[in-house]
Amino acid sequence: MELGSPRLERFKKEHPQVDIRDVFRYQEFREDFISDFFGDILTYCNTDHGRDIREIIADQLHKFLRKHHQDQDLHFVTHSLGSVILWDILFSERFASDDPAYQIRRLLKSVDYSIECQKTCLKSIVTMGSPILFFNMMLDVSPEKIKSFIEEYQEESRLFRICG
Numbered sequence: 324m325e326l327g328s329p330r331l332e333r334f335k336k337e338h339p340q341v342d343i344r345d346v347f348r349y350q351e352f353r354e355d356f357i358s359d360f361f362g363d364i365l366t367y368c369n370t371d372h373g374r375d376i377r378e379i380i381a382d383q384l385h386k387f388l389r390k391h392h393q394d395q396d397l398h399f400v401t402h403s404l405g406s407v408i409l410w411d412i413l414f415s416e417r418f419a420s421d422d423p424a425y426q427i428r429r430l431l432k433s434v435d436y437s438i439e440c441q442k443t444c445l446k447s448i449v450t451m452g453s454p455i456l457f458f459n460m461m462l463d464v465s466p467e468k469i470k471s472f473i474e475e476y477q478e479e480s481r482l483f484r485i486c487g
Contacts, residue, residue: 363404368461377412377423384430396446406453407462413472414464 335343367373388397401409412424431445 364407364458367404367408374422376408377427380408380412381423381426381430384427388430398446399448401448401450401453403452403454406450406455407458409448409450410455410459410464411462414468415462417463 331343334341367376399409412427415424418424
């Protein structure tokens with residue numbers, strides 16, 4: 324509805340108790356929020372920008388694991404688009420073979436016993452405010468892949484190694 328539109332005039336007649344200013348309250352905020360949210364998603368889904376984002380995450384994860392080598396438990400906590408990015412990194416098969424997503428997966432599954440590594444266990448993944456359901460079809464993640472991941476990481480003895 325726009326100010327002065329026939330639909331708005333009809334609405335005012337049908338609902339005289341409604342203050343029309345309330346109908347448009349926060350409209351700019353809502354438009355900016357939607358624009359920013361979808362802008363971020365489109366930025367991440369862009370092949371080059373998404374790869375850059377995954378590369379930053381891979382570098383940060385590697386640095387974090389080396390710095391905190393004494394810790395034995397790893398927990399991922401994500402919010403909103405971060406949960407979609409983590410989902411994409413862990414489960415999507417849409418990447419080129421040299422994509423940083425595979426580096427992250429290798430960090431989480433490294434079993435190179437020739438290098439002295441600290442054992443760390445992936446204990447949990449928590450998502451909040453996640454729009455994953457909306458993007459799962461686009462990311463083409465199969466339920467079987469998720470089930471396999473869960474089964475693999477639920478084993479008490481499943482450890483990944485933090486390597487140099």
